[in-house]
Amino acid sequence: xxxxxxxxxxxxxxxxxxxxxxxxxxxxxxxxxxxxxxxxxxxxxxxxxxxxxxxxxxxxxxxxxxxxxxxxxx
Numbered sequence: 290x291x292x293x294x295x296x297x298x299x300x301x302x303x304x305x306x307x308x309x310x311x312x313x314x315x316x317x318x319x320x321x322x323x324x325x326x327x328x329x330x331x332x333x334x335x336x337x338x339x340x341x342x343x344x345x346x347x348x349x350x351x352x353x354x355x356x357x358x359x360x361x362x363x
Contacts (some may be wrong), residue, residue, distance in 0.1 A: 294322055294323075295322070295323040295324075296320045296321065296322055296323065296358065297320065297321050297323055298318065298319070298320055299319040299320060299321055299329060300319045300332075301316055301317065301318055301336070302316055302319065302331070303316040303317055304316035304326070311338060312337065312338045313331070313335055313337055313338065314335070314336050314337075314338070314341065314348045315334070315335050315336075315337075316333075316334060317332065317333060317334070318331065318332050318334045318336075319331050320332065336346070340356045
């Protein structure tokens with residue numbers, strides 16, 4: 290079985306709402322193949338609000354357990 294390439298997510302750029310209700314966002318995801326000398330790739334993505342909220346909650350839990358992360362004031 291061939292090895293599946295591993296990617297690291299470097300960040301998101303230019304995320305902007307695609308509709309009036311801000312239920313979906315469009316932007317660029319920056320990725321890089323682990324161990325590769327190839328340059329960073331940027332791919333266009335669409336992300337639903339619910340996925341961003343889930344990601345935010347998961348990251349907040351992860352960071353609060355692993356560092357002295359203090360959530361920004363709301």
